[in-house]
Amino acid sequence: MMSREFGYERPFTLYTPDGRLIQVEYAAEAVRHGSPVVGIRGKDFSLMVTRMKDTDPLINPVEKIHIVDENIGMAGAGYTGDINLLIDEARLEAQRHRVVFEDPIDVRSIVNHITQFMYQFTRYSGVRPLGAALIVVGSDRTGNHLYQIDPMGLMISGKAMAIGMNCENATGMLREEYREDLNMREAIMLAVKALSKADESNAPVEVGIAAESRFIKMNLENALNRAN
């Protein structure tokens, strides 16, 4: 079989001879074409920024930050349908937790759930790994959290991170300018600056902020006013 030489056109779940899962890597590639999201965790908050999809004056801008529960928000890069599937799964899991425990879910548990959900798509034939990555921002009794979830079902927790198109530019800027003691205003400014390295459009910026077990999303102006 000729195609075998190249490693293409094999069932998704099969490894290449050098141990890679090509379809999963393609899914990660789809994410690198998605619109970028930047997340930063400060001392008593964590937040994310993204630009709304705003390409046509006749079309309403599409919101990209999704409220999952009162304390958790998510934004994705990649295929919108895949992102929406993940957001809905997260909302369901948050409400399942409430039905059982009568309390909001913690960030770690919901991230873990989504991670396992995505991972299953890398294990079975006949399914396509999801072409989506997520930035998760949330606040619970264990503190404020910033996570990233990628198509292979990998969970990354951290202080500052970016996903989507040209995210390495944003990450570079974050690496240079991130400080532990950023206040909320400084963090928003840095996040927007980093985002602009990856996304040079001037579409409206959306901000999602998690603090004191609450998550809220707003436009940039309101976010800066709130941070003062």
Added chain:
Amino acid sequence: MTTVVGVKCVDGVVLASDRRASKGGMIGSKSVRKIYALDDNKAVAIAGQLSDANYLINLVKAEAKLIELRRGFQLTVKEAAKLLSNIMYSGMRSYAPYVTEILVAGIDETGPRLFEADVSGAITDEEFTATGSGSPMAFGLLEGSYRQGIKVSDGASVAARAVRAAMERDPGSGNGIQVLKITKEGMEWMDIGGNGQ
């Protein structure tokens, strides 16, 4: 056992309940909650099996929140009542009914609303209503005291008096009154009397 009362007013809606939980001939609890908020403008008052009611409330809260997040705006009071009664109806149809009666009260674009859902999943749209073992006594007072066009401030006192009347004569009701007023401004909780009563 229990007495819960709902009164629809021009500017809002009121729920009131007693605080007694019965365990056979014993008073199981003297400080039980029978009124629960579903969100910031809807609440329910329950009578009957507490566990069934709590489970239903959790389920409806979760489903309502999911719908709100998915479509971007809240359920109307009628939608919440239908959501609840559909679950109760399917319980009845599968020979495992939820043994509870629930008043659903709230305020939305259509104004103040009050519904009653029973074990069979039937819902009725009410001006005022009562349920539980004390409801005959409560209805007596409500039929005499309820007036169309009543304000929430008066509605709250009518509802509380109806529960009080039931507590006087129904051994299944007692131990204080809880009142919830729902208006455009939000929710206001009030406790009358205490545990020992």
